[in-house]
Each structure stands twice: as C-alpha cells, then as structure tokens.
Amino acid sequence: MKRISGSSDCRILTAAVVAFAASAGSVTAEPAVNACPVDGCQIHFVSVEKADGELRLTLEANFKPDMSKNHIHVWWGDNFDVKQVSNNAETLYGVKRGVWHPTDEYPVYVTQSGASMKERRNATTLCVSAGDRNHDIIDPALFECRSVADLVK
Ligand SMILES: [Cu+2]
Secondary structure: OOOOOOHHHHHHHHHHHHHHHHHHHOOOOOOOOOOOOOOOOOEEEEEEEEEOOEEEEEEEEOOOOOOOOOEEEEEEOOOOOHHHOOOOHHHHHOOOOOOOEEEOOOOEEEOOHHHOHHHOOOOOEEEEEEEOOOOOEOOOOOEEEEEOHHHHO
C-alpha cells in the first residue's frame, strides 16, 4: 500500500474509506451486474434446509448470476473437487470431468439434476463455485462447501 501524506491526499483516503464502508455494508444487497468484481465471483451459503426430498439453498453472490454468462455450479463435494466440475477439467486441469448442476436460480436454489439428492451417493457436502459462459470454473480457488450431513441422514 502506498503511503499517503499531505492534506489533499488525506481527502482521497477519506473518500476511499467511505466507499469501502459502503460496499461492506451492502453485502446482502442484490448484485446488479454479472461481471466478476476485482476479487472474483464469490458465492456463499446463507442457509440450507430440507425441501421435499431435495435441499433448498439460500446463497449470497457478489455478482448477478445469468445462465448464458457467469452463473453458479452446484455439486456434491465428496464426489468431485472444484476442478472436476468444469468443462475444461480434462484439458486445463488434467482431471476427470465430474457431475454438477449449472444454475442462475438465485438467491434461492433447490437441488436438482447433477446436484440432486438422487445423485448424492454417500456424499454429505454440497459445494458452489462460479462458472462462466463455457461452463468453465472461473477461479478454482474461489468455492465454498457446506456440510448437509444433518439434513440427509
Ligand atoms: Cu456452467
């Protein structure tokens, strides 16, 4: 970080602090744009509950998911790792392509297709990460998993 001194620079620093505080305070607000922010497209679990044999997830993302652009990949984390739930699993990461469900159902999503309870096998962990228009995981370092063991047993 650059050291700031002098009275005119001080005003800039104050503005930056105010802007940061404003963005930190609006974490739960609906994101308006699909593009990933500078720190990447991030998705977090807010809650998970039972829903008629499936699971209802409430998620929080810092981008507006859109199936034809940046969206959400949901998968059973005990069965596949984040690099496997990507179209380029084999070509970029050299791992076997796994099974996931791509979605832009947000902020509430019910497990289905590749993320259905029927595809769970013995898994007890659900994961989410952002995929792009090619269904490639955007950043394999940015994913979140949540144990649902108490909801599936
Ligand atoms: Cu996708």
